[in-house]
Amino acid sequence: KVRRPCRVMILVNPHSGRGQALQLFTGHVQGMLTEASVPYTLVITEHQNHARELVRKADLSQWDALVIMSGDGLLFEVINGLMDREDWQEAIQTPLGILPGGSGNALAASGYKSWNEELLLSCGFILCKGLVGSLDLVSIHLASQQRLFSFLSLAWGFVADVDIESEKYRHVGAIRFLMGTLVRLASLRVYQGRLAYLPVMEADGKTIALVDSLLPGLDQPVPESWTVVKEEDFVLVLAIYQSHLAEDLWTVPGAMADDGLIHLFYVTAGISRPALLRLFLAMEKGAHLACGCPHLVYEKVKALRLEPTSPQGVITVDGEMVEYGRNHAPCPTVLHQAANLPPWETALTASPPPPPPVAW
Numbered sequence: 001k002v003r004r005p006c007r008v009m010i011l012v013n014p015h016s017g018r019g020q021a022l023q024l025f026t027g028h029v030q031g032m033l034t035e036a037s038v039p040y041t042l043v044i045t046e047h048q049n050h051a052r053e054l055v056r057k058a059d060l061s062q063w064d065a066l067v068i069m070s071g072d073g074l075l076f077e078v079i080n081g082l083m084d085r086e087d088w089q090e091a092i093q094t095p096l097g098i099l100p101g102g103s104g105n106a107l108a109a110s111g112y113k114s115w116n117e118e119l120l121l122s123c124g125f126i127l128c129k130g131l132v133g134s135l136d137l138v139s140i141h142l143a144s145q146q147r148l149f150s151f152l153s154l155a156w157g158f159v160a161d162v163d164i165e166s167e168k169y170r171h172v173g174a175i176r177f178l179m180g181t182l183v184r185l186a187s188l189r190v191y192q193g194r195l196a197y198l199p200v201m202e203a204d205g206k207t208i209a210l211v212d213s214l215l216p217g218l219d220q221p222v223p224e225s226w227t228v229v230k231e232e233d234f235v236l237v238l239a240i241y242q243s244h245l246a247e248d249l250w251t252v253p254g255a256m257a258d259d260g261l262i263h264l265f266y267v268t269a270g271i272s273r274p275a276l277l278r279l280f281l282a283m284e285k286g287a288h289l290a291c292g293c294p295h296l297v298y299e300k301v302k303a304l305r306l307e308p309t310s311p312q313g314v315i316t317v318d319g320e321m322v323e324y325g326r327n328h329a330p331c332p333t334v335l336h337q338a339a340n341l342p343p344w345e346t347a348l349t350a351s352p353p354p355p356p357p358v359a360w
């Protein structure tokens with residue numbers, strides 16, 4: 001629990017979701033914070049990476065928590081801004097909070113069965129109470145040597161395409177993903193690439209963290225303990241570490257924010273359009289694995305390597321487009337504390353600290 005009274009920086013992306021994040025804040029959250037005597041400073045982001053730069057340079061001793069009122073994209077900026085700092089080990093332990101104001105709101109929705117204003121009120125309540133849980137972060141190395149920290153997902157193929165292509169329907173809110181899915185289904189394509197992963201053994205338990213500097217470099221073959229997927233034609237690859245991919249997509253019903261697992265899904269080529277649509281419709285109730293679809297594979301893994309060979313495509317990390325090429329997602333590096341509260345309590349902290357960033 002964060003000590004009270006605490007000073008909270010609340011970052012609002014005014015363009016997130018349907019462009020109503022600020023109105024949602026003043027209409028639903030401001031009064032709660034005032035009533036609970038939580039002092040806060042509101043910062044309206046002015047451009048992409050504004051929050052990342054601000055957090056990178058902030059005097060964190062002034063703040064007891066950093067809260068974002070936006071979609072998952074702004075939290076991605078804040079986490080990576082904290083990890084950019086020289087004092088990242090301490091910085092990443094700053095409690096973080098999320099108030100859903102975007103169109104996906106995957107992290108805010110994880111662990112809840114509520115939507116829209118109801119979800120916002122639940123998250124506002126948790127913030128007022130100052131409750132803190134823990135959150136897994138996954139370290140992702142891109143082919144350019146860039147390293148990112150991800151709390152939600154790595155996607156390639158259908159899911160990534162829908163996420164990026166549906167941004168033009170942002171004004172309709174969460175339904176943009178359904179619209180994007182239908183449009184992408186009409187032009188369903190196959191993505192070529194290689195996928196390998198380090199499976200989780202039952203004996204691994206929950207708390208073993210991988211140190212990504214011990215994993216083979218991208219120019220090295222994967223070790224024998226890894227599974228190399230024999231198919232190379234995919235419709236989608238999705239690695240997710242939270243229960244929800246969006247407010248209404250319950251992708252991993254059993255996932256906890258700090259279970260130390262990457263939940264890897266892939267769909268191989270050959271799936272029909274109706275079968276793929278059925279999977280996404282079933283996902284609203286978390287029932288997609290019960291569809292018995294032979295093209296859908298689900299594995300719990302600790303690390304994976306994705307090497308797209310199709311000349312064009314989209315890869316997203318936490319819903320944000322990253323460079324297209326080979327990735328490497330060792331997990332988990334920033335993990336686990338004995339959280340005394342359920343991890344879906346929304347105000348989050350990552351502890352103990354990750355191993356030092358390594359040159360890849």
Ligand SMILES: Nc1ncnc2c1ncn2[C@@H]1O[C@H](COP(=O)(O)OP(=O)(O)OP(=O)(O)O)[C@@H](O)[C@H]1O
Pocket residue numbers: 013014015016017018044045046047048049050070071072073074075077101102103104105106319320
């Ligand atoms: N003031 C701003 N102007 C333009 N872009 C911004 C601004 N502030 C943040 N951004 C960027 O906008 C993108 C989308 O933000 P965010 O993810 O928070 O909202 P969203 O896309 O509506 O929600 P979700 O990710 O849940 O779908 C992010 O890449 C973020 O970095």
